[in-house]
Amino acid sequence: MGHSKADKAASRDRVLQIAARKVREEGVTRPGIADLMKEAGLTHGGFYKHFASRDELIAQATELALTEGTANMERAARKNEEAPRAGVIDAYLAERHRDSPGTGCALVTLGAAAGRGDQHLKEAYEQQIRTYLDLLTGLDEDSEDARAEAMVTLSAMVGAMLMARATADRDLSDELLKTVADQLKRRTPGTPATAD
Template sequence: MGHSQAAKAESRERVLRIAARRIREEGLTRPGVAELMNEAGLTHGGFYKHFASRDDLMNQAAALALADGESKMADAARRNREEPRTGLIDSYLSARHRDTPGTGCAVVTLGASAGRGEAEMKEAYEKQVRGYLELISETAGGDSDEVQADAMLTLSAMVGALLMSRAVADPELSDQLLQTVAARLKRTPVKA
């Protein structure tokens, strides 16, 4: 790859990373092309050298944001070798995760947008949901119907609790949502 091609690829990746962060913070409708390009240190006119349209950028950035989450969850599960499910729950339902949406789980941020989105967006969202369900099932050590059902309940509760903890005005209620749901999920027995 020549220098100009390498620089172009690097610029494109920088725009995608910035857009992925911004859509986790603000959703799909907010970040404009001009401000994303400016934040990346590029001109608005150069946008079409990298992407076919704003929708193209948003779809690619959403897919990137979604994929980033799975590796973070897998890392959280590995940190607690004795109880990987507990490690995953504690990491996901933490104040740190709540307070840093730009680097957090895009399943929370993009749920409503994916529901209204085109097939490409829904497929990227579904891929991530399936990846999370598989990871949660693995932490329970099986793939029985009971383990699959628990994985669905666990993921739904974690996503819902994180979403609500970010949306409420009362900091005490926000903390209670995270702590209570985490405690309940950790005490629920999983049958492999």
């Protein structure tokens, strides 16, 4: 008995979502077809009904992983109406984000891969940087330095998260997140200084 188009689309979406999570957790080289299909509850042989190749799946999963972060940042900005940039900083540099790379920002995981990757990966990574910069710039649109502040904020957040995840000492990891968040918020107009 054949699968309906809706079932096939749901299966494809499930594999893509799992691959996007794995890309955020492990990068672009590790996820294997057999493991992805098994986790999706599908057979290895069924893979080619959904994707022409592993490269196609990883490219689509990478784009999905990158773009899903935009909705998270937009939500964080809306949660803090008085200081939306501070809301983004707090959400991004949270322990929860550090401890959940599978649902976190793919800029952290994919930076090195994009630097070494093909043109398609570089373009997808660049597009996500531009999207985040536009979002952050829009939060400070009254500032004439909004674009520069957006670049500093994004660079510091991604760098701090990368180092916090790569640090074995939990206290140092926490300190990195807190210190960078506090320093970035000090640069944010209208944000009260954090009490130490």
